[in-house]
Structure formats: structure tokens, C-alpha cells
Amino acid sequence: MQAFLKGATVQTTRPQKDKTAGPSTEKKTKAVPWVEKYRPKCVDEVAFQDEVVAVLKKSLEGADLPNLLFYGPPGTGKTSTILAAARELYGPELYRQRVLELNASDERGIQVVREKVKNFAQLTVAGTRPDGKPCPPFKIIVLDEADSMTAPAQAALRRTMEKESRTTRFCLICNYISRIIEPLTSRCSKFRFKPLANQIQEERLLMICDKENLKYTKESIAALVKVSEGDLRKAITFLQSAARLNVDREITERAVIEIAGVVPPKMIDNLLQICFKGTFEKLEVAVRNMVDEGYAATQILSQLHESIIEQDLSDKEKSAITEKMAVVSKCLSDGADEYLQMLSLCSVIMQETSQNN
């Protein structure tokens, strides 16, 4: 009976798998996120990071590639750059054999470094492609988001890196270079990725708008650039959401601001006025309203910060307030209650600014 059931399940599951595979792959090609669709395909397409591109291009021409360490804020082209370079080096066929890509979603304790990375590093490779063209006689191991690797795992990597230097190059990618242990950083050529300039972001966004046949206002693109703060991935993701919500309609500045979850400047002004002149009861209601509206406390915090800097307050007041902001920011990232944190910040603003009166 069991054998029969087993046989039956095997028979029925196989064709089912095939059936589901068909439409799902079709769907995937249709609904690719734009960040992936418009990822630079070759190193030349990477905008604004001229220094890195120049070095990589040299090594693409045949010089040797050093171990690399890319660091910089998110959405500035780190992952795209190394993937594009690897594709150019090896071509689409060899790429799979020669490049091992591990990112933060993979388990990356010491065990993985010992087994997966080491085994891959030990494979030797030839200096030609199947199509006869020359290619570099080494493999590349990309460790994306390396700052989330544990220190022992990083230490284990150190030996592997040195021992396998004849056949393997490493590319470590991280946001914060201070979280990579010194012995690793000293074995790599370091490249800092800069936040993208507004004009560069604008060009890429306009290119996408053009290819996707979107209707948009000039202000909406400027707003996208402003809310994404140098992170092109964020800007492209917002653009795609805005396009989904405004099919056949123009994308406006308002739509962008809504999607990005920016608090209306009037609301921020109002809150500050209450801090300066109002009472604690009023303040409590205003903060409660804002949090109930669903605005993220981190967003309110960053807008309050911008606005406090520009207010006509004494240096002492400003420094006391911004110091409190740093504490609130840390508490929020540790998971503290949003309402209480906002209220405590606003109380400090109130206290500081009312001392003179």
C-alpha cells in the first residue's frame, strides 16, 4: 500500500512541478523589479564611480585583479559593479563555474567559510573559455554584505584568502568598513563608493521613464532624487511603485511624496510650533495623531532634525536637542516604542526652548 502511494505521489507530483514551473517563470520575466531590470550590464554602465571603474577596466584588459573591498552607502552600485565585471571577464557560460556569490541571506558562520568558500577556492581553473577566448586563470568569490559576517568567520577567511591567492580573488562588499577586521582590510584594495550625485540619479531615472513609457512631471523626478538621499535603488523602487499606482496617469510630486512616506512639512511645522509655544496636553495630542497616522518615527525624526537645524535657536539649544535626537534614534533602532520616543524628544525640545521665556 505504501509503495503504491509512494509511486502514485511521485507520478503525480512530477508533471505538477513542470506545470507550475512554466507559468511561474513566465511571470518572473514579466514582473522583474526595475532595480534588477536596469542593473548595469557592463562596467562602463556604472555611473559616477570613476576610480573603481578605471581600475576594474585595467584588470579586464588582462592585468591582474587584486582582492577587492567595496564599501559605501546602499544603492551606489557596489554589487552591480562586481557582477558586471565578472560577467565581462568570463562571459555568460563560465560565469556560473567561476563566480561564487554569497550574501547576507546565506548562512555565513565559520562553518560556511571553512567548507563552501574553501572548497570553491581550492578548485583550479584553466586560462581559456570554452569558446577559445582567453580568460583570467582565477575564480572570484563575492561576499556581499560582509559586515554581517561574524568576527571568527572573518578571521577564518584570512587564511583561506592567503593560501588560495594563486587561484582565487575575493571581493568583499560592505556598508561599514569599520566592521571588517583589520587583517582582512589590509589584504584588499579598498574602494569607496560615493553617494550618487543628484544629476546622475536624475539621468538614470529619466532613462527608465523613457524606456517604460511613463508620464511624469519634472518635479516628481526632483522629488524622487530628494527623498532617496543618494540611494539609487530606493529611487528606482519608489519610481516603480509610483508607476504601478498611476497607470496611464502622470506621476506627480505628490504621488512620490506619499509613497516615500514623507510627513507633510506643515505637520512638522505645526508640531514644532506647539513645542515652542504650546502646552504639554496639546503636544501629547499632536504626537499621538502623527503616530496614529502611520508615519514612521524615524522619518519624523529625520524631518524634525532638518527643521531644527534651520530654526532660529541658540547653539546651546540646538546641541541639546540634537544630542537627544541621537539617543532617540538609537532607541528606535533597538525597537523602543515609537510614541514614547517621539513624546520624549518633543518634551526635550519644549524644555530647551521654553527656558528663555
Ligand SMILES: Nc1ncnc2c1ncn2[C@@H]1O[C@H](COP(=O)(O)OP(=O)(O)O)[C@@H](O)[C@H]1O
Ligand atoms: N553607480 C550606478 N550606476 C548605475 N546604476 C546604479 C548605480 N548605483 C546603483 N544603481 C542602480 O541601483 C540598483 C542597486 O544597485 P546595487 O549595485 O545593488 O547597490 P549596492 O551598492 O547597495 O550593492 C541597481 O540595480 C542599479 O539600477
Ligand SMILES: [Mg+2]
Ligand atoms: Mg549590494
